Amino acid sequence: MxxxxxxxxxxxxxxxxxxxxxxxxxxxxxxxxQFSIAVSMVVTNRAQDKILLAKHVDEDDFILFAGYIKKSESVEKAIPREIKEELGLDVVKAKYMSSKYYAKKDVLMLNFIVVVEDRPIKLQEDEVSEARWCTPEEAIDLIRKGTTAEFFLTNAVKELKRKI
Ligand SMILES: [Zn+2]
Missing domain, CATH: 2.20.70 (Ubiquitin Ligase Nedd4; Chain: W;)
Structure with missing residues (x-):
């Protein structure tokens, strides 16, 4: 060192x-x-009864939306920036859930539930090939198993039953 x-x-x-x-x-x-910090986002609609999952280019499984925090950027700024870039939507509100260190990429993931405005998505297709609105049950069924994303999603679904 x-x-x-x-x-x-x-x-x-x-x-x-x-x-x-x-x-x-x-x-x-x-x-x-030193290590990186990223946000993991369980994106939901205003009614909080649908979850938006992402499918990345060249991958089969669905995952959560995520993005790295830029140097000197706050998490509060990073979330609306990522959602605007990837989906072309504004954030209504976000709630912090939990964090998990992901050793493979040396990154601390901070998970949020993010409520977005009810408008059509403008997908940024170079990263994400498909975004699909699912019921919470469908989302748990589709998410890649054994992943940090699955852990965050399971917690978020419990929380969304009570609304954030
Ligand atoms: Zn020195």
């Missing part, structure tokens, strides 16, 4: 309440590990 500021080789040093953390002797500072 090398320092991302000066390139010096890092050593491990004990940091109170944190344990052993990579340390740069030249910068005299701890280098906490």
């Amino acid at each position: 090398y320092c991302r500021e000066c390139g010096q080789k890092l050593s491990l040093r004990f940091c109170e309440n944190e344990g052993l953390i990579p340390y740069c002797g030249k910068c005299e500072s701890y280098m906490f590990p």
Whole structure:
């Protein structure tokens, strides 16, 4: 491991309440590990009785809409930006649900239920080949099994029964 500021080789040093953390002797500072943050979105209509699933180009299964948070961007800004880019829709409201670290892509996923306006979708087709409105039962049936998306969707469906 090398320092991302000066390139010096890092050593491990004990940091109170944190344990052993990579340390740069030249910068005299701890280098906490960095990782990406993304939003995962269970998109629903105003009545909250339909869920929009995405099918990516070259894939068979359905997944949730998701996108990376840009550097210096807030999550509150990222959600409407992603929904506008991918679906051409405005967000009515969003509710934070839970998070899960996805090791394969070194990303912390923050899951939200996102209520969108009731208008036709303008799909951005270079990423998503199909977007399908489903009942909650259909969505659980169609989502790729054993995935983080399935975990988020299952929680969201329970929450949507009470409305957000
Ligand atoms: Zn350094």
